[in-house]
Each structure stands twice: as C-alpha cells, then as structure tokens.
Amino acid sequence: MAEKLRFTNALREALDVFTRCASVIIPAVLVLDLPAELLSRTIQNNAVIPPLRQMLLLMPIVLLLMTLGSLAAIRIADKAIKNETCGFTEAFANTLPLWPRAIWTMLLLCAGLTLATLLLVVPALICAVGWAFTRYAIVLRGESGWSALRYSWNLVRGNWWRVFSYVLIYLPVYLLNKLIMHLPLAAGIQQTFGIVTELLFIPYSIILMTILFRALEAEQAAESAEPPPATTIPQTTEGE
DSSP: OOOOOOHHHHHHHHHHHHHHHHHHHHHHHHHHHHHHHHHHHHHHTOTTSOHHHHHHHHHHHIIIIIHHHHHHHHHHHHHHHTTOOOOHHHHHHHHGGGHHHHHHHHHHHHHHHHHHHHHOHHHHHHHHHHTTTHHHHHHHHOOOHHHHHHHHHHHHTTOHHHHHHHHTTHHHHHHHHHHHHTSSOOHHHHHHHHHHHHHHHHHHHHHHHHHHHHHHHHHHHHHHHSOOOOOOOOOOOTTO
C-alpha cells in the first residue's frame, strides 16, 4: 500500500518548489492572469453593470485568460517538482497547442457547474472538487473534453475530503482580501494588495495541486499493482 502524501509535507514541498521556480512561474501567471485580474476587478467594482451582466462578462475573461495562463504554470510546476528546468518561452510553446482543447474542456466544465448550481449548492461543490484536476489532466495527461473531466473525477473519487482540504487553502487569502477591502484605505492600495496576494498565491496553489495530482496518480497506480488478497477455499471432508 503506497503511503499517502501528508498535507503538511505537501505544503512544505510546494514552498520549496515555489522558491526554486518563482522567477519563471510568476511571470507565466502574470502575463495573462494580471490583465484578467484587473479587468475582473474593474467589472466587479462597477455598480452600473447589473450582477447578471457582470457574470456574463467575467466568464470569458476567466475562461480565456486565467485558464490559458495556468496551463504554462502547470507545466513549469511539474518540471520543477521533478527537479527539471522549464523556461518561460518553453512552457508557453509546449502548452500553446493545448489552448483549443482547454477552452472546449473549460466550457464543458462551466456548463456542468452551472447545471449543478441550478440544483443545489452541495452538488455544485461536489462537482467543483471532483473536477479540480481538469486543467492538470489536459496539460499532464493530454486529456480533453469529457475525458479530462472524467480523469479528474476518477482521481478524486475516494479522496474528496482530502482534495477539498487542499482547495480550502484559498479561503484565508480570500478572507484577507475581503478584510482589506473593508478597511479605510485608498482604492488603489486595496486593489494593489489584492492583486499581489492573489498573484503570489496562484503559482503556489498550482504547485501544490500539481504535487497532489502526481501523488494521487502514484497512489492509484500502487493500489492497482497490488495483487488481490488470497482466497481460502474451504476444505471438505468425505461424505459431505
């Protein structure tokens, strides 16, 4: 039985990997996530735009810019975890052919989450965690469409609460940003603080989820390689 990756060990390993590849992974996130973050904050802070229209405007921003930017970051993180180097240009060159399938897959994911949300919050949360590794399946396994969603779902199956605990590390960053937004500070300072904290945290969280993705794959491979338990055939005596 393969030993499961401990949460604290994963946090330490992610921090170590982040310090080694920060000079590459942060620009990879910045090049697309920073414009997306600025645009999304501008739309959210615009009281003139109705909430429904805000959501419709934010969806393509998140879908196109933030998702595509994370593909290169996932490649960089995976290489760094293996103690291999991957430059900024190399990462984008390797993931650029994946953009069409990533867009198609994320459209399916958004549609699935929308349907789940129409049912109840709980089904939406279950699906969100179950599909948490969709982007990683695209980059690291070459999956796309429903196969990427299914790969992530199968990887999370039996480990839902464990994966959920990793996803929850975003909560302190979110709450901190909300707290700063309510402090009597200039709007520019609030916006700058939110962008800096999120853009430092996004690369770290990508590294952390890549570590978990590889760990779950290794655990499932070890479980499937284990021989089935021996069965004992009951002995019978003559005359029975």
